Amino acid sequence: MTKPLVLVTADVKSIDGFNWHAVISTYLHAILKGSDAIPMILPSLGVEMDLDAALDQVDGVVATGARSNVNPQLYGEVPTEENGPYDPDRDATTLPLLKRAIERGIPVFAICRGMQELNVALGGTLHTEIQAMTGRRDHRAPQSDNQDERFRIAHPIEVAPGGCLEKVLGAEPFEVNSLHRQAVGDLGNGLTIEAQAEDGTVEAVSVKDSPGYVLATQWHPEYWVTTDGPSKKLFAAFGDAARAYREKRLAL
Numbered sequence: 434m435t436k437p438l439v440l441v442t443a444d445v446k447s448i449d450g451f452n453w454h455a456v457i458s459t460y461l462h463a464i465l466k467g468s469d470a471i472p473m474i475l476p477s478l479g480v481e482m483d484l485d486a487a488l489d490q491v492d493g494v495v496a497t498g499a500r501s502n503v504n505p506q507l508y509g510e511v512p513t514e515e516n517g518p519y520d521p522d523r524d525a526t527t528l529p530l531l532k533r534a535i536e537r538g539i540p541v542f543a544i545c546r547g548m549q550e551l552n553v554a555l556g557g558t559l560h561t562e563i564q565a566m567t568g569r570r571d572h573r574a575p576q577s578d579n580q581d582e583r584f585r586i587a588h589p590i591e592v593a594p595g596g597c598l599e600k601v602l603g604a605e606p607f608e609v610n611s612l613h614r615q616a617v618g619d620l621g622n623g624l625t626i627e628a629q630a631e632d633g634t635v636e637a638v639s640v641k642d643s644p645g646y647v648l649a650t651q652w653h654p655e656y657w658v659t660t661d662g663p664s665k666k667l668f669a670a671f672g673d674a675a676r677a678y679r680e681k682r683l684a685l
């Protein structure tokens with residue numbers, strides 16, 4: 434059977450006076466090696482693009498992390514200079530993309546910003562600058578130029594009993610990396626909390642009664658996918674879901 438095709442969301446970056454649509458290669462390698470699938474970068478062209486026409490051709494969607502924040506206007510709050518940077522083109526593409534993929538039963542794996550986009554796309558809100566919130570730890574990346582240090586394991590999380598994450602990883606708590614300033618506030622419609630940090634920060638969600646596989650993590654399983662057990666299992670489970678979807682899609 435041919436390998437599943439997976440759409441990967443892109444950030445819009447200004448380089449040499451042009452807008453580039455970019456993805457960090459760790460996500461692409463994790464899909465290739467961890468999910469045994471073919472990553473296809475989806476440009477963040479927003480309403481210019483017929484998302485259903487793109488989704489007709491693929492077997493999964495990965496919404497990646499990014500340093501930019503989801504614009505607070507999308508969940509009824511006011512954007513501020515210090516809460517930026519923002520990426521409106523990415524917001525305009527990924528939020529409808531995630532909603533549509535879920536409605537169609539296309540497997541979704543959303544990571545960090547991707548989980549926050551999923552929550553906002555389903556009507557939820559975000560806490561901004563959680564490190565300033567009473568009772569919350571600092572979830573930001575360590576200050577370093579070394580990416581292995583920035584993505585180092587940072588804190589434990591508890592897996593919610595009886596959920597999708599437990600099916601993939603089991604019930605035992607485990608440690609994750611942490612590179613975020615924002616977190617799920619009000620939960621989006623139909624979302625279920627799958628894991629939390631000790632300070633209550635939502636670390637993983639799924640979609641209740643979703644027609645397809647949907648899992649979102651606040652941490653970054655892509656970065657250590659070749660060496661970390663839970664990371665490997667998460668990308669393998671997503672790949673299995675994309676293969677199953679492809680079999681159904683090509684049989685039609």
Ligand SMILES: N[C@@H](CCC(=O)NCCCC(=O)O)C(=O)O
Nearest residue numbers: 498499500501545546613614615
């Ligand atoms: N900007 C959001 C989402 C964080 C995120 O996706 N981080 C991945 C990139 C990490 C990095 O290289 O710094 C937030 O801050 O919550």
